[in-house]
Amino acid sequence: MIPKVPRENLLELCRRMLLIRHFEERLIHLHDEERFSGHYHVYIGQEATGVPALSCLERGDFLFTTHRNHGHLLARGADPRRLFAEILGRKDGYNKGKGGTFHLAASELGFYHTSGIVGGIIPLATGTAYAARTKKSGQITVCLFGDGALEEGAAPESFNLASLWKLPVLFLCENNGKYGAGRAVGAAQSPTMAVYPLTDLPATYKIPAKQIDGTDAGTVHVAVSEAVAKIRRGEGPQFIETQTVRWPGSETNWPVVPVATDAAMAWDVSSVPEAVREWYRSSDPVLIFIRELWEKKQATKEDIAELDRDVRKAVEQAANFALASPFPEPEEALKDVFA
């Protein structure tokens, strides 16, 4: 289903989902072209989680994310030029080239510190929540992490603190491994986690926890708005697990683009290689959302095609901006150790 928001907001959600998709596909190509080094992770397949979820926040709220952060920053309105520049290690990057893909921070958007340690941000999120509650500022904190983060001790310790002290924080666990490798229907969720369903872990600490479909923008929007409202009312921490089906391009250690996304694939996947066609037909959250917009008469196929073209153009311009941005001076390495 589509979120119950005005049409212009729906189109903006669609634009941001497409922006994430085309940004990440372009990024993979930049890596293939050896324009940047180092390992990296992309957000493809989770767009219908991040975009509607973060649209429920207010300006000034705190966000924490992990190594899989590009989509979260774009969902919140980050400048794709500065994102690309940071990932390419350039001077104009958000972190002056000192963070790279794992640590994209944009404090003006609420992203103060992005950790590449899977559970590293969970305690930090209780901290900004604690500060906001102390100052009665009304700000809430959203902590976005993957299912693997629950395997680190930081998660249960933080759930205990957040629950004991009723901290205004939403733990949003993006489980991108529905039907993933090593998992069978009715069996444990994963060969590395005894807790199943994952919501049992926060529930043990008396944190209300929900499991929802992360490929459905409307479901995400309803669940997150409700959770955010409860948190703002002072009801304490909430936990949501969103389930998505892993994008076939992320099955390997290094991401690969099996087919360049075109919005028209929402109606016709015949151009998609057969091996990955099923994912694009039934599990691609961006294509699902586009199809629903059209079915509900919120956009024509022409509207979508135009949006898709505009986004692609913006992504290309952003990539070119980053490629033209100079590298930092080497001595920059010695700055910013201390404030």
Add this chain to the structure above:
Amino acid sequence: MRELAYYEAKLEALSELMAADESVHLIGGSFLGLSPHRGLFSAIEKNYPDRVIAPPISELGYSGLAIGAAMAGLRTVVDLGTGSFIYEAWPQVVNEAANAFYMSGGQTRAPVVFHVLHGIRGAGAAQHSHSPQAMLWNCPGLEIVLPSSPGDVKGLLKTAVRSPNPTIFIDHAQLLETRGPVPEGDGAIPFGRAEVKRAGKDVTVIATSIEVQRSLAVAEQLAREGIQVEVVDPRTVVPLDFATLLESVEKTGRVVIVDQCHKSCGIAAEIAARIAEEGFDKLKAPIRRVTTPDVPIPFSPPLEEFVTPSEPRIIEAIRSVLR
């Protein structure tokens, strides 16, 4: 000048900091360790019930909470208990707090203070006697403070809480009863200012924390033999006032470095390396270190005494560089 005990000066600093700035929050309540005076902390708890938190035994969790709260504008002071317990919070301290400002490209400050009581406290055995300062010195982004006197603990704690950076504040349990002059008023001491605790022309002893007090006692004793020992205390190792240390070495030409870290890669090792690099031509004798040997801290009293950088060991080292 009035005289206070170390524990009194420390409590006074905490009380004044709490009174002056409502963004200061204390997490944990054993700032005085197992000292018989630990109950005095309850006065602060009583005065500021909303700003003194007794957390569960979740060092990792509440250290991260303190870092996050500091990022959002509070001034958090975390008491982790003994120096050994900071290892339970290690990922948050060294991998989140220390890196935050740098890896965000200067966007995010984390003005948090982590307090521990380090070192050989007496029968602490291997898991309650650590001196984590040298390991922490290998984590750029952390300020490291090692007071040795009542005046210093008060003045340095003031600066630590007001600093915009994550700061590790390291006391020694055996310093708590030490008495000394403490000025009236704020008394803040800037970081990166070593102090010559006793002037002398024959040999420089660079010492930190409790070992400053031991070195001063040794200097007093050797003065009776006509040996003039200069005792220099860096007070903070990050930032390090190396110029003052080097100035003393230039004057005496002989140096002994005393601290409670293990010998390899310890505080003394780093200071010795820098003196060798930058002051080699001023040395009249090899540099000597008095440290804890590279073994875990044993329990039994004579074993513990044997590994402690004690007064007799400091005297032996001083005599050896004077030969």
